[in-house]
Amino acid sequence: MRDRHNVTDVRQLEPAALRVLERAEVENVELARFIYVDHGGVIRGKAAARARLAERITTGIGHTVAMMAMSMLDHLQPVEGMGPVGEVRIVPDPTTFVTLPYAPGAAAMLSDLCDLDGSPWAACPRSFLKDTIATLRDEGFTPVAAFEPEFTLGRRLPDPTGGPDRLVPVDDSLCYATTGFDLAHDYAIRLVRDLDAQGLRVEHYYPELGAGQQELSIRHTTALKAADNHVLYRETVRGVAFRMGLWASLAPKPIPAQAGNGTHLHISLWDEGLQRNLFAGGPDGLSDTARHFIGGVLRHLPGLVALTCASVNSYRRLAPRAWASAYSCYGWDNREAAVRICSPMAGNVEASTNLEIKPSDSTANPYLSLGAVLRAGLDGIRRRLDPGEAVDVDPATLTDEERARLGCARLPGSLDEALDALEADELLMEALGPLRRRAYLAVKRSEAADFAGHDAAYETFHHFRVF
Numbered sequence: 001m002r003d004r005h006n007v008t009d010v011r012q013l014e015p016a017a018l019r020v021l022e023r024a025e026v027e028n029v030e031l032a033r034f035i036y037v038d039h040g041g042v043i044r045g046k047a048a049a050r051a052r053l054a055e056r057i058t059t060g061i062g063h064t065v066a067m068m069a070m071s072m073l074d075h076l077q078p079v080e081g082m083g084p085v086g087e088v089r090i091v092p093d094p095t096t097f098v099t100l101p102y103a104p105g106a107a108a109m110l111s112d113l114c115d116l117d118g119s120p121w122a123a124c125p126r127s128f129l130k131d132t133i134a135t136l137r138d139e140g141f142t143p144v145a146a147f148e149p150e151f152t153l154g155r156r157l158p159d160p161t162g163g164p165d166r167l168v169p170v171d172d173s174l175c176y177a178t179t180g181f182d183l184a185h186d187y188a189i190r191l192v193r194d195l196d197a198q199g200l201r202v203e204h205y206y207p208e209l210g211a212g213q214q215e216l217s218i219r220h221t222t223a224l225k226a227a228d229n230h231v232l233y234r235e236t237v238r239g240v241a242f243r244m245g246l247w248a249s250l251a252p253k254p255i256p257a258q259a260g261n262g263t264h265l266h267i268s269l270w271d272e273g274l275q276r277n278l279f280a281g282g283p284d285g286l287s288d289t290a291r292h293f294i295g296g297v298l299r300h301l302p303g304l305v306a307l308t309c310a311s312v313n314s315y316r317r318l319a320p321r322a323w324a325s326a327y328s329c330y331g332w333d334n335r336e337a338a339v340r341i342c343s344p345m346a347g348n349v350e351a352s353t354n355l356e357i358k359p360s361d362s363t364a365n366p367y368l369s370l371g372a373v374l375r376a377g378l379d380g381i382r383r384r385l386d387p388g389e390a391v392d393v394d395p396a397t398l399t400d401e402e403r404a405r406l407g408c409a410r411l412p413g414s415l416d417e418a419l420d421a422l423e424a425d426e427l428l429m430e431a432l433g434p435l436r437r438r439a440y441l442a443v444k445r446s447e448a449a450d451f452a453g454h455d456a457a458y459e460t461f462h463h464f465r466v467f
Helices: 007-011 015-026 050-059 065-069 125-138 178-183 185-197 223-243 288-308 366-383 400-406 415-424 426-432 434-452 456-466
Strands: 031-037 043-049 061-064 087-092 106-114 142-157 166-169 202-207 213-218 247-249 263-270 327-332 337-341 355-357
Touching: 015 050, 015 106, 031 050, 031 087, 031 125, 031 223, 043 050, 043 061, 043 106, 043 223, 050 087, 061 065, 065 434, 106 125, 106 223, 125 142, 125 223, 125 366, 125 426, 142 223, 142 366, 142 456, 166 456, 178 185, 178 202, 185 202, 185 213, 185 223, 213 223, 223 247, 223 366, 247 456, 263 288, 263 366, 288 327, 288 337, 288 355, 288 366, 288 415, 288 426, 366 426, 415 426, 415 434, 426 434, 434 456
Parallel strands: 031 106, 327 337
Antiparallel strands: 031 043, 061 087, 087 106, 142 166, 142 213, 142 247, 142 263, 202 213, 263 355, 337 355
């Protein structure tokens, strides 16, 4: 290490940063990626060479402010404060350091976007979630979460008619069928091993409903780590596929005619020491805190989906009778309700009590989506909002009058409609802050406009390509 770093500088580093340098040496890391997620939901970043890692952990890497005004199509939007003038720093969190098994010689750290004085930049998404967690902590709550993603495994092939490339699934197995396990076995085993090597604890894996569709879930953890884990998960799902000559897509509808890929969001609130689940309790097993949280989520859900279902492609999936929860309601194990109260596990009731937010997918920025859901739920707790009557049927089977009585409204049917609802939601707009909301709306409005002029093949191609 003495040959590579200035010893005086190294001695000034925090213990976590020192451990990064030691691991980089031992594990032969040549490039350390500093990664973040932009307003388009795209994972981006820059990499520091090992010889400069000690310095860059402290200073970060310079980055134009304009990148947070870039859409998923790399179309830069005219956002005040995000033009050609100005710079932020991509500052890594050394506690998130992982070597990348699918990319030998590379490592990654989740990063914050900071002003030049080191303070959080007003458009940093990771800081948004950090601030939300701090707000909850001030009121005695520690949020625990898990993202539950689905993705399609296939091959990217040219369209024989000359149109955009297609995603062709690796198999046509049935839902949960063991043939699906066998046909994707080599990929699945490598993916599990590579996730485990990064400290992501795999819970379940199985072939899902769509051709080539996979579901692999990671164990719940504290909120910031859950969002960090989801970024690493997305990177690993695709990185392993690329190294094997395959293509993996977490886009909501990479193939229009088949089942969509959701990323259900599981949430519970605990006390400060993580000793007691504050969602558990009450005659039916659900506390008043949990009910009010549901009330807040439902109250803000039309605007929330602009952040949790964050792409044009999302609204191909968010349709009635698609098990994607297209109506604003909640229910006990109702997989067509926007908020599902999950049945707890026998013998482990308190620890396993949680809520599942179903209108959510991997085109979302996980820091913004999780942070916004927590803000909405906290609003419900503060105002003691009543979620109303639980719905125990598919809401699409009810009459208009029955849905109206239950307050079971259809969620926005397009990204533009969701953005309208977000703009009208004072709580969410205030939480996002002036710069972040201005940039997010500009980026997402531009994506809606860009795809409006093209057909489904163009839309699905760009979404499976990017996500």
